Amino acid sequence: MKVIxxxxxxxxxxxxxxxxxxxxxxxxxxxxxxxxxSADGELTLTGTDAEITLxxxxxxxxxxxxxxxxxxxDKLRQIVSAEDNEPTLTIESDGDTAHIKGEDAxxxxxxxxxxxxxxxxxxxxxxxADPKTIFTTSAxxxxxxxxxxxxxxxRENSRYAINGxxxxxxxxxxxxxxxxxxxxxxxxxxTDAKSDPARCIIPSKALSxxxxxxxxxxxxxxxxxxxxxxxFAFGDDATDARATLSTSLVEGTFPPYEDVIxxxxxxxxxxDRDVLASAVRRAALLTNEESRGVRLAFKxxxxxxxxSSRAPEMxxxxxxxxLAGYDGDDIEIxxxxxFLTDALKVIxxxxxxxxxxxxxxxxxxxxxxxxxxxxxxxNLP
Amino acid sequence: xxxxxxxxxxxxxxxxxxxxxxxxxPELRGKPVLVGGSGKRGVVAAASYEARAFGCRSAxxxxxxxxxxxxxxIARPGPGRIRDQSERAFGVFERVTPLVQxxxxxxxxxxxxxxxRLLGEPRAIAERIRREVFEATGGLTCSVGVAPNKFLAKxxxxxxxxxxxxxxxxxxxxxVLDPMLVGAIHGIGPAGEASLASxxxxxxxxxxxxxTEVVRERLGTFGERVHRLAQGLDDRPVRPDREAKSxxxxxxxxxxxxxxxxxxxVLCAHAEDVARRLRKHARLARTVTIKVxxxxxxxxxxxxxxxxxxxxxxxxxxxxxxxxxxxxEAWVRQFRPVRLIGVSVSGLSxxxxxxxxMGLFGAPEATDERQxxxxxxxxxxxxxxxxxxxxxxxxxxxxxxxxxx
Numbered sequence: 001m002k003v004i005x006x007x008x009x010x011x012x013x014x015x016x017x018x019x020x021x022x023x024x025x026x027x028x029x030x031x032x033x034x035x036x037x038s039a040d041g042e043l044t045l046t047g048t049d050a051e052i053t054l055x056x057x058x059x060x061x062x063x064x065x066x067x068x069x070x071x072x073x074d075k076l077r078q079i080v081s082a083e084d085n086e087p088t089l090t091i092e093s094d095g096d097t098a099h100i101k102g103e104d105a106x107x108x109x110x111x112x113x114x115x116x117x118x119x120x121x122x123x124x125x126x127x128x129a130d131p132k133t134i135f136t137t138s139a140x141x142x143x144x145x146x147x148x149x150x151x152x153x154x155r156e157n158s159r160y161a162i163n164g165x166x167x168x169x170x171x172x173x174x175x176x177x178x179x180x181x182x183x184x185x186x187x188x189x190x191t192d193a194k195s196d197p198a199r200c201i202i203p204s205k206a207l208s209x210x211x212x213x214x215x216x217x218x219x220x221x222x223x224x225x226x227x228x229x230x231x232f233a234f235g236d237d238a239t240d241a242r243a244t245l246s247t248s249l250v251e252g253t254f255p256p257y258e259d260v261i262x263x264x265x266x267x268x269x270x271x272d273r274d275v276l277a278s279a280v281r282r283a284a285l286l287t288n289e290e291s292r293g294v295r296l297a298f299k300x301x302x303x304x305x306x307x308s309s310r311a312p313e314m315x316x317x318x319x320x321x322x323l324a325g326y327d328g329d330d331i332e333i334x335x336x337x338x339f340l341t342d343a344l345k346v347i348x349x350x351x352x353x354x355x356x357x358x359x360x361x362x363x364x365x366x367x368x369x370x371x372x373x374x375x376x377x378x379n380l381p
Numbered sequence: 382x383x384x385x386x387x388x389x390x391x392x393x394x395x396x397x398x399x400x401x402x403x404x405x406x407p408e409l410r411g412k413p414v415l416v417g418g419s420g421k422r423g424v425v426a427a428a429s430y431e432a433r434a435f436g437c438r439s440a441x442x443x444x445x446x447x448x449x450x451x452x453x454x455i456a457r458p459g460p461g462r463i464r465d466q467s468e469r470a471f472g473v474f475e476r477v478t479p480l481v482q483x484x485x486x487x488x489x490x491x492x493x494x495x496x497x498r499l500l501g502e503p504r505a506i507a508e509r510i511r512r513e514v515f516e517a518t519g520g521l522t523c524s525v526g527v528a529p530n531k532f533l534a535k536x537x538x539x540x541x542x543x544x545x546x547x548x549x550x551x552x553x554x555x556x557v558l559d560p561m562l563v564g565a566i567h568g569i570g571p572a573g574e575a576s577l578a579s580x581x582x583x584x585x586x587x588x589x590x591x592x593t594e595v596v597r598e599r600l601g602t603f604g605e606r607v608h609r610l611a612q613g614l615d616d617r618p619v620r621p622d623r624e625a626k627s628x629x630x631x632x633x634x635x636x637x638x639x640x641x642x643x644x645x646x647v648l649c650a651h652a653e654d655v656a657r658r659l660r661k662h663a664r665l666a667r668t669v670t671i672k673v674x675x676x677x678x679x680x681x682x683x684x685x686x687x688x689x690x691x692x693x694x695x696x697x698x699x700x701x702x703x704x705x706x707x708x709x710e711a712w713v714r715q716f717r718p719v720r721l722i723g724v725s726v727s728g729l730s731x732x733x734x735x736x737x738x739m740g741l742f743g744a745p746e747a748t749d750e751r752q753x754x755x756x757x758x759x760x761x762x763x764x765x766x767x768x769x770x771x772x773x774x775x776x777x778x779x780x781x782x783x784x785x786x
Contacts, residue, residue, distance in 0.1 A: 181740050255742045289667075289728075293736045336738060360739065376739040 001067025001093040003037050006060040010089060011080045013056045016212060016243075017047035018073040020054045029116045032070040035091065035098075036114075037063045046120055047073060052206050053120050054213075055244045068114035069093035076100075079107050123233040123244050127224050133169050134224040135195035139234060140217030145176040146207045148187040148346045148371055153204050154180035161252030164201040169225070171197070177257050183339045183375040184257055198225045201254055206230075206247035213243045261374055262362050265355035267298065267328040269305070271321075273352045273367070277344040279319045283307035284337035286317035293334035293378035298323070298356075300330055309337075333359045334380040340365070343373045385551060388503045389619060390491040391526040391534035392510060394470060395543035397487035398427030401466050402456045404520050413437070413453040415446055428453075430543055460678050469517040473510060482619045490531055492619035503527045504548050511546060529554070532615035536565060554613035559586030566610050573600055573607075585611045628664070629672075629725025630654045637676045637718035644722055648709055650776035651724035652702035653759075654768065659701075659726060660760060665694035667728030669704040673712070674721035683708045687726075694730050697752045698759070701726060702773075 017033050025031045034046040043058040069091070079100050083089060086102035093099070093111075100107040127134055146165070154162040157180065168175040171194045177186045213234055214221070222238035224231045229248055233241035283294045288311040297306045305321040333356060344352065349368035356363050365373040394400070398416040403409045413432035417425040423443035435450035447453060467486045474481045477500065480492035493506050500506050507525040514523050526537025528549040536558070537547040549557050563569050563577050563585055576599045582588050588596065589611040596611075597604035609615065630651040638644050648671065659666055670684035687695055687704045695701070705724050762771040 179741060181742060182738055184741060260741045289730075291736065292738075334736065362741070374741065376741050379737045379739065381736055 001035060001037050001069050002063075002065035002090065003035070003043050003092075004062040004064060004088055004090050005043070005058065007080065007083060007086050007089050009058060009060045013045050013058050014073075014077050014080050016209075017045045017054050017056055018077045019047075019212070020049055020052050020209060021047040021073040022049040023074045025049070028072070029070060029112045030118075031073055032111060032117065033073045033076055034114060034117045035069040035071060035093075037061075037066045037068070039063075039066045046117070048118065048120065049205075050118075051203065052209065052245065052247045054209060055120060055246075057240075057242050065092075067093060069098050070096075070112040070114050070117055071098045071109055072111060075107075075109055079109075121229075121231075121246065122239070123222065123224065123231050123241060123246075124239045126226060126229065126231050126246070127238065129226070131224040131226045133196040133198035134222070135169065135174075135191055135193065136220050136222050136238075137174060137189070137191045138217060139214035139219040139221050141174070141189045141191070142221050142232075143211055143214040143217070144348075145174065145187050145189055146211050146214075149176040149178040149185045150204060150207050150211075151178075151342050151346060152180060152183055152185035152373070153178040155204075157181065159252070159255075161201055161250060161254050164203045164250035165207055166199065166201050166254045166257070167225070167230070169195060169198045171195075177254070179255065179257060181255075182336075183343075183373065184260065185343065186257070186261070186372045188370045199254075200225050200230055201250035201252065202230055203247055203250055206245065209245055213245060260362065261372065262355070262357060262364055265357050265364055267331060267356040269298065269323060269326060269328070269354050269356075271352050271354060273344055273347055273350055275321060276352060276354075277341060279305075279307050279321050280337050280340045280344070283309045283317050283319045284341070285309075286311045286315055287337060288312075288314065292336050292338075293380050294337040294340075295332060295334050295380055297332045298326065298328065298330060300326060300328055331356055331359065333363065334378040335363065335375060336378055339375045343375070347371060385494070385497070385503060385529055387492065387494045387529050388497055388506070389528055389531055389534045390493055390503075390507055390510070391528075391531070391538040392470075392474065392489050392491060392514075392523050393525075393538045393542070394467075394487035394514075394521060394523045396427055396429050396433070397467075397521075398458060398463060399429035399432070399456075400521050401458050401462050403429060404518070405459055405462060406456065409454060409456060413450050415443065415450075415453045415455050416458060417443055417455070460680050461674075466518050466521060470514050470521070470523070473513045473517050476513075477506060477510060480619045480621050482621055490534065490619045504546070507546050507548070511544075530613075530615040531617050531619065532567075532610050533558070533613055535567075536561070555586070555589075558611070558613050559584060559589065561585045563588050563611075566607055568603060569600070569607060576600065626729070627670075627725045627727035628655055628658050628662070628666070628729070629670075629723055631672060631721055631723025631725075633674075633721045634719075637720050638722070639718040641713050641716050644716075644719060645706070645709065646775055647722045648705050648724060649702055649773055651722065652705045653698050653772060653776055655724055655726055656696055656698040656701045656756070657760060657763060657768065659696040659729075660756060663731060664729045665696050665731070666701070666726035667694045667730075668726065669701055669708065670723075670725045670727065671705055671708045671712075672721070672723035672725070673719050675717050676720050678720070680721075681712075683712060684727075694728065696756075697749070698756055698773075699752050 021031055023031050036044045041063045043061045044055055046055045083102045090101040096111050096113055098109045098111050149165050153165050157163055162179055166177040172190045174191055175188045210232060219234055220236060222233040229246055231246040234243040235241040286309045291311050295308045303323050303326045305323050307319040310316045343365050347367045353366045362374050362376050399414045402414055402416055414429040415425050415432055416427045417423055425439050425441045425443055425446050427439050428437040432450050432453050437446040437450050474489055474491055478491050478493045478496050482490040496506060507527045511523060511525055522544040524538045524542045524545040526534040526547050528534040528537050529551050533549050537549045540547040562583060564574050593608045596608040600607055667686060668684055669687055670682050672682045674680040685704055685708055687700050759771050
């Protein structure tokens with residue numbers, strides 16, 4: 001194999017693909033990026049961590065000699081990144097050794113035989129094998145769903161199912177739901193065409209990778225979901241995609257999230273998103289490990305919301321927010337301010353609605369009709 | 382002789398790290414020894430007195446120290462030895478008085494005012510401490526300063542280092558202090574020295590003779606305190622570290638344990654004991670650490686946050702055991718026979734006043750209440766019949782020949 005690549009494009013691709021690779025994989029072949037140069041002048045890079053596989057097709061490349069190579073991802077990334085004076089790099093394989101050549105540099109990297117890399121099923125082979133559902137959305141829609149849910153997913157919870165994000169497909173509806181057991185984010189979108197219903201839990205790492213791939217909002221994304229995998233292909237044509245990410249699904253049962261979304265909240269207050277975010281952020285300044293909660297006191301008489309916090313041995317904070325239109329009852333409720341700001345950060349609409357019922361009942365944050373966030377209160381002493 | 386208003390001791394182990402090494406490795410005794418990093422960016426943690434004679438000192442880059450004393454030997458204390466020896470020394474202190482304020486691993490203030498009637502004259506108490514530290518550690522020396530307050534005690538311990546004992550009786554305070562240079566007062570640096578020197582003041586005696594206002598003028602708000610120190614006055618109390626930073630249990634086995642299941646039993650017993658102590662002291666913990674020492678003394682520790690589903694600190698036995706167990710199960714693949722097993726909790730806060738984050742799913746409050754009721758019942762039984770009267774079945778398999786009936 002011999003390919004001549006534009007360095008900048010190669011670096012972008014290598015950075016993305018090596019983001020998937022587990023450099024400490026017990027199988028050194030899996031710590032490699034696979035180069036695949038075809039006779040018709042296309043170069044693809046593939047990396048995997050055994051759960052997630054990412055395959056990128058590289059533009060601006062000259063295939064001088066088709067072939068394949070397995071190159072250790074970490075060193076490859078370092079070399080391509082360090083050769084920052086070179087407009088192009090030549091990558092050549094010679095047996096299991098890869099040569100990376102610039103104007104004044106020649107790196108020889110010991111790799112592995114290309115056929116020791118696991119076979120990666122293509123989007124087409126998965127689409128042909130009767131998946132549960134297959135549909136097309138856009139990169140912008142996909143990244144909007146991920147951005148507004150992934151932050152609420154659990155990180156290392158012993159209930160594995162909530163360490164991922166639930167994807168729900170039903171007719172034209174496409175939803176994502178994430179929870180860590182204390183708050184829950186749900187975001188909805190629609191697609192142009194209907195497809196079969198399906199539900200699956202996508203690992204957080206795969207979603208972070210998808211966010212990096214989804215940088216062209218208008219680009220079509222083809223999605224196929226089977227019993228064990230989900231595949232996302234970016235580009236006009238799913239079988240000849242610019243990028244294809246395939247991930248195994250998180251096993252387990254997602255908790256019954258519909259049941260915990262409150263339906264009959266008595267108090268509904270509309271806020272300017274930035275005003276509320278600023279108030280919560282400032283009140284959070286006087287919280288600490290022992291006293292993390294911020295108290296929100298809604299007052300009907302003075303038509304005001306007072307946020308207060310208290311950090312033992314440090315001090316207290318009080319922030320007043322004017323609620324001109326407030327005619328509800330008085331209520332005081334405590335929240336972890338991080339949970340509120342996390343949601344306010346990803347809301348794109350300038351207005352948010354806060355809905356409450358009682359100090360020991362969940363609070364609801366809504367925005368734009370497509371985003372909903374349930375957050376459990378903190379019992380303040 | 383006027384009575385001592387307070388009797389304060391400052392105990393400072395002599396070249397502690399280096400002395401521990403020389404004690405454990407007899408071939409290094411009498412030789413210049415540096416303890417610390419030997420790498421390019423290494424720093425000397427301690428220099429033996431033989432090395433100090435060449436100008437080596439702690440916090441010096443190892444390279445500099447080696448140039449000053451090329452024959453110095455760079456050594457490393459055995460694993461856990463520093464802590465073991467420190468604990469032995471502090472054990473001695475705590476037998477003398479509960480008022481022990483650790484300043485570091487090898488240095489402490491002791492308030493022995495209340496021990497005089499029981500243990501004798503201040504000098505006798507200090508001699509006893511020096512003797513017992515020597516015996517408990519198997520040969521480490523310390524220097525002790527005895528004085529009516531912390532400031533003077535610290536000065537006293539420096540006067541006859543190493544292996545020294547200096548008593549500054551109340552009536553000798555000025556006699557000792559007056560000839561010393563003002564720089565001996567902590568907080569008077571080169572700038573303060575220069576400022577005082579411009580008044581012709583170089584000694585503490587001369588400083589003492591100045592009116593307070595002049596000292597304040599020269600040294601700012603700090604001046605008042607300095608002026609009091611110059612007169613030998615210092616009423617800062619000895620503050621014992623009452624706020625425990627962690628609570629732990631560990632046990633060394635006569636013979637290394639080679640069965641992981643037995644180790645689990647010990648861990649569970651430790652978790653129970655630690656949780657009971659947390660409850661007894663009305664504390665909640667955030668973090669659990671397990672410690673494993675192999676037969677060759679290699680020691681590893683692993684820690685994680687206690688996960689009771691709500692990220693809040695807890696004193697529940699089940700939660701602490703679950704965290705300890707999770708740490709153990711993550712490590713057990715590398716299992717080797719172990720010599721010591723320990724469980725400790727840290728990130729302590731007072732129970733009672735904490736807020737609780739509510740959960741979305743299930744009824745964690747109910748679980749919590751059930752577990753607490755169980756812990757309360759077990760504590761009540763333990764209080765009446767001893768801690769082995771009721772235990773989790775697993776912790777009874779801990780290789781100990783207790784009688785269980």
